[in-house]
Amino acid sequence: MDTQWLEDVLVLLEEGNMTRAASRRNITQPAFSRRIRGLENWIGAPILTRGTNRIDIHAALSANENEIRALIARIRALRGRIANFDPESTTVAIAAQHAPIFSTFPEMALHAKQFYPSLKFRLRAGNHHDCVSLFLRGDTSMLLCYETESAEPLPFGETVRRATWGSDQLIPVVGGSLRYGVTSDASVASDTPAIVYPEDSYFGEVLGKAERSFGTQRFTHNPVCESAFSSGIKEMALKGLGVGWIPFSMAHREIETGELVSLANTLGHEPLAIALYADAREDAAVALLNVWSARHRSRGGLSASTPA
DSSP states (O other): OOHHHHHHHHHHHHHOSHHHHHHHTTSOHHHHHHHHHHHHHHHTSOSEEEOSSOEEEOHHHHHTHHHHHHHHHHHHHHHHHHHTOOGGGOEEEEEEEHHHHHHTHHHHHHHHHHHOTTOEEEEEEEOHHHHHHHHHHTSOSEEEEEEETTSOOOOOOTTEEEEEEEEEEEEEEEEGGGGGGOOTTSOOOTTSOEEEOOTTSHHHHHHHHTTOTTTSGGGOSOEEEEOSOHHHHHHHHHTTSOEEEEEHHHHHHHHHHTSEEEOHHHHOOEEEEEEEEEETTOHHHHHHHHHHHHHHHHTTTOOTTSOO
């Protein structure tokens, strides 16, 4: 469709007369009439009622005049964004799980700023399911989430590209006064309080499927709190409220200082991939995906805070 057809229609609506409309468009009336017929052919229905001595404009045009004007404005704006695209002056909307926003996104943002200093981010935080829904609806052009390393990539189709930022591990930790109940072999009593994930949360599903102790209520003798927010679980574990499972990238500094004790040697760990998805039709999203995936490849596939 030629956008000048829509502009012709607006002039025709304003003038109410083919001759005057053609004059305003600086073309002959026959040429103007041919362009109107071109629009009719594209629509598949007449927009003018042609009589012997008069031509009447179809009421559907008047009823949709505001929409026609808005459509022309959107097309012009789209044309300008494409013609003048600059990733550095773009805002990229990202649907992201709460955990990677806290544990990995700050480093990702700083790395992206090295290439696009003026780039802006709009984060839409949520659980795994909600983030996928936001991305599928087109509310964001990127998705950042944790995935179990054994899981298949999400089946988004050919319009979506996938990459990874790095790897991580879901590990059990304990802090506060409960640290002193950890034995020399890095184990705790089975009735130690636990901060568990809801079984229908993403980490709850991962830990439940693996039957990890202290992960969900079903595999815990003494659950004292249930939460789907890893950052909150970390803070509660630091205060000694209970054992909690959190990403290693979120806990490594506190493990190094001794504020948290890792129980992974006895309770195990769950490998995670930090996955990125981008709408292939969004240039800025693809540019970011390339920058982040290149960083992942240069580090040999490891997260900066994940032990080799």
